[in-house]
Amino acid sequence: MSTRVETVGKNWSLYHQADKAVSAAEKSKTDKTIKTAQDLVNTLKDEMTKSKKAELQKRLDKVKADLKAKKAKEDAKAKAQTEQVQADHSAQPANNTQEAQAETPATGTGSEYSQSQTPATPSYTAPATGGGGGAVAPAQPSANTGNPAPNNGASSNTSGGSLTPPAQSFTGWVRNEDGQIIWSQDGFSSLAEAGRAAARWANTNWEAHSYGAY
Template identity: 75%
Template sequence: MEFTKKHWIVAGIACLILAGGSAGLVAHHQAQVKAEKTAQEAKRTYDKLVASAKKATEKAETFKAEEDVKTAQAAIEKLDKKDQKALSTRVERVRKNWVFFHQADKAVSAAEKAKTGQTIKTAQDAVNTLKDAMTKSKKAELQKRLDKVKADLKAKKAKEEAKAKTQAAQEQADSSAQPANNTQEAQAETPASGTSPENGQYSQAPATPSYTAPATGGGAVAPAQPSASTGNFAPNNGSSSNTSGGELTPPAAQSFTGWVRNKAGQIVWSQGGFGSLSEAARVAADWLNGNATSGGWSSGAY
């Protein structure tokens, strides 16, 4: 077959077409490879963002620093919406636990300052809200502080109760001693009853009656003298041994005795030779106040 000019033209056009098609195929392939490479790089970059957000969330959940919550939230915001939800929920739980912690810490500080039953109860309720496992260590620290406040308040109440009991015992002792002092004063001022001191009373000898010797001679009869045991007057039976020259011999000077009884009614101290009843009673009262070992003691004079 003989190639004419026309054949050569057609063959040239065909070669050009074939050459252009091959170049287009090469260009398309190269574009496709580049796109796949870009996609892979973008995926690797996004995967790093996801990993970073997960790591930040896990750090926040250690509950060591409140700033970790903000760091995790910022990392999560870089992710696609569909990947944010799960991590955001976890971080939000951490944030709420920090709120509970601050409330509890504030309540414990108030209890440490006031140290009252009400502030302690409020603080304990706040500490009890920390139920999440991540707050365990922080909760233990707060509880330790609150337990110390409870111990301090308990010690304070025990001290106040002991002081109140001591004061009550002292007031009771003073009250028991008061009647004894009143009895001493009454015994020092009460008129003589004529009974013996063994019955808790005292007696005073009657005044010596005045006597005027008779004007005429003869044996003079002495007036009746008080009996030492009864305090009554007894006749002298006509004896003149107490007279001299018709005059009555004056009786010996009167003396008084002070005494002190213990709670059982026993006389534990007595002393005579006082010139007045009030002096004897005063000395007896002084001895009682200086030596009585309990309430119920009494003193007097006769």
């Protein structure tokens, strides 16, 4: 009699554990909680828990189906976003150049700097001399003596070349359902490259809700 009571108590204890695990899976809908619940449901082998086991398995199968549908929807959304990023990049190849111009400070050319910063060579007029006088006017400074013109400490760019703008960098990001960024990475050379990296990361993580690049 005591053995029978112990068996009944053990079976109902297993059922309650399985029921609790299934409820947790229904709430969180993650692969981990579903696996834990399935393992506990599989322990219900006694005839007296047969109907209870079937009920728990039905609930668990619904959770599995919901999670599968959610992942399929997220994968489709991520694929569509990736294709849109690629399409935008192909249709507007000048976007990266325009953004680089907007963020990179304007630079002047060498000729412009020479015109605005290099002072003109000062002219010199010899004083008038009396007729027959022996005074000799000092020689007029030549503009082509090879001596550099004074610039009073101001820097000038006479090379004639353009200043090199800083390299452009792009960042990819992924957000969860609460709008929090759960992944980001910078250093990409183009907007499309950053978008593809974000899409790859989002496709392998079910927590990802949206992604993009800037």
